[in-house]
Every structure is written in structure tokens, then in C-alpha cells.
Amino acid sequence: MLLPDNPVVSDVCATAITGCVALSSLRLWQETAKRGIFDQKLNRKLVHISIGLVFMLCWPLFSSGYPGAVLAALIPGVNIIKMLLLGLGILKDEATVKSMSRFGDYRELLKGPLYYAATITFACLIYWRTSPISIAAICNLCAGDGLADIIGRQFGSTKLPYNRNKSLAGSIAMATAGFLASIGYMYYFSTFGYVKESWEMVLGFLIVSCVSALVESLPISTELDDNLTVPVTSILVGNLVF
Helix, strand or coil, X not given: CCCCCCHHHHHHHHHHHHHHHXXXXXXXXXXXXXXXXXXXXXXXXXXXXXXXXXXXXXXXXXXXXXXXXXXXXXXXXXXXXXXXXXXXCCCCCHHHXXXXXXXXXXHHHHCHHHHHHHHHHHHHHHHHHHCHHHXXXXXXXXXXXXXXXXXXHHHCCCEXXXXXXXXXXXXXXXXXXXXXXXXXXXXXXXXXXXXXXXXXXXXXXXXXXXXXXXXXXXXXXXXXXXXXXXXXXHHHHHHHHC
């Protein structure tokens, strides 16, 4: 918290700072997409991995009460509106569409990117920084699902027998990245007193990451969108183990 003696002003300042950080991160990847520095698929996944994790790094700037959670949630909440406007064709932004879509079609933003923004918004509002569920949901969505695609494309020669579109390397990478990111944020938030690190929590993160990776590997995740199935699985399993 920036100004302990004035939580309202502190939260307003935290919102402004976090919004600038999130926007700067997004602008960076829009610029790399525009210049063609990375392959479009890789660029999209770098956006996917970084935005949510960077946003979560800013949570300690906010107050502990519900007003802090609401103001923090406004930042990804604005992106829900933006994804709707772009996906419906009401707003035009080629750089955003190119950095977030698989094939450059603006209508794609009504699925994965919209689910992504909604997950982070609701994790903020409902669970906030004192719950390991919010950590697990965002880390498995961002780090886990993002690395699964990158590693799967590079080293995914061994396909899963029940889904030839998914690889063993990608699923292992997802479970590992989601788990390690969750552990990292557990220790990060514990330094501020939001959560208390424990082996029980570590085991819970391991279970959530493994089950999320399993669900992501199923054909239904391809049909529905893993930006929806992964966080829903993380939240449901998280409510059972934490």
C-alpha cells in the first residue's frame, strides 16, 4: 500500500501506476508484433504469459480491503470492454488484434482474450491476494498455458494418444510452469503477509497445476478454449484443496 494514512488516495494512485505498467507491457508486445520481431504465434503467447503476471506483481500497491480489490479489477475489467468492442468490430485496433489473435481475425478476441481478461478480473474481485486460488488460477492460465504452447511447438513430437493436437512436452511444461509460478507468487505475497507459505499450499498448487494441465490436454479444451477451461478447472480444484 502506497499511503497507509489515506487508503482512498493510495488506491487511486495504485490504479494509475498499475494501469500505466499494464499498458506499457501491452504496448511493448504490440510494437514487437507490428515490427514482426517475433513470430505472430510466439508474440501472442508472450502477451499471454506476461500481462497477467505483471499485473499481479502490482497487487501489493493496493489496500487490503474490498475497495482495493475493486479498483485493481478495473484495469483488466476495462480490457473486457475493449475485447468486446474490438471483437464486435465497433472499435478498430490492428496492433491489438495482431498481438492477441491467432490468425489476425478481430472476432477471435471474443473468445480467448475475452476469457483471459474476465478470469483476471474475477480472480481479483472474488479471491484477491489473500487466496491461493487467485494465484493458482492466474499462474496456470498465464505461465502454464502460455509455456505449454511454446514448448509444445518446439519439442512436441510425441503426441498424446487421446489428443493428437497436444503433446507430452507441452503438458509437462504447462504443469511445471504453472506450479513454479504459483510457488513464486506464494513467496512473493507471503513477504507482505497476504498468505502464509506452507507445504500444504505447495501440494495444493501441485495438484491444481497437474489437473489443469490434464484438462488443457483434453479435446474439449480445444473445442471450448483453454483460456476458459484452464481457469475454471484451477478455481474448482482450488476450492477443493485449499
